[in-house]
Amino acid sequence: MSFFGKNIKKIRGVKGLSQQAFADLFNLKRGTLGAYEEGRSEPKIETIIMIANYFSISIDHMLTAELTVNQLLRFNDELTISPDDLEREKFACVPCITPNNASEYLQYRENDQFIEDMPQLSLPINLEKEFIAYTVDSLEMTSRDEGLFPKDIVISERVPTAVIPKLNAGTMVLAITADQFILRRMYITGKKLILRADHKKIEDVTLELTQIKELWRARYVFYRRLPEIANDISSKMNALQQQMEELRKLTS
The missing domain is CATH 2.10.109.10 (Umud Fragment, subunit A)
Structure with a gap:
């Protein structure tokens, strides 16, 4: 299995692209792109060439090793880091x-x-x-x-x-x-x-x-609605508050 999936996921993170935005660039379905990234399927050679050329990355680099952020920045100076998008990729x-x-x-x-x-x-x-x-x-x-x-x-x-x-x-x-x-x-x-x-x-x-x-x-x-437990807690809190008020009155 090649490193293609991991590398396009890394490119998306550095570039700040969602799966849908990246897929739209190359006329792919979002689900298909997800399958590439998760290693459940491999792309056609035409797809590999198209993506590699678009980001000015050699096919050899795309397929044989996991790219680092520093490598990606050297390949294309227009790439920018988006930490928020990188974090979301963990979902x-x-x-x-x-x-x-x-x-x-x-x-x-x-x-x-x-x-x-x-x-x-x-x-x-x-x-x-x-x-x-x-x-x-x-x-x-x-x-x-x-x-x-x-x-x-x-x-x-x-x-x-x-x-x-x-x-x-x-x-x-x-x-x-x-x-x-x-x-x-x-x-x-x-x-x-x-x-x-x-x-x-x-x-x-x-x-x-x-x-x-x-x-x-x-x-x-x-849940489509708030669980009933939320109402139970609220009721108990209200009852506890009333008891505390009564205790204050007795000790004052």
């Missing part, structure tokens, strides 16, 4: 499953180009692990008006097949089969996976482990 781009693309994901989930073209969330999470975002579309994970509601987004980490039996009982997972997405708590009995909703009136789903195409462990949640 991970997470593909997001939405109601609009869910059915297509089931069909094309192994197609790298489809994954690259999905809507992406930019998040400050572990760059070395694989994540996916899922838009909640039901009330299955609610209980007594708490939990996950439609349009909340769950960020989940891929679980290798060998690790699935080691997950703790009750772990919230996104299980993907050949024809459905199931966001529930997971319990394992033998070679079967029991997926249980938080909503008490929803029946369990039992699957063979072999039916699971992908399993993702829930790690983070974006």
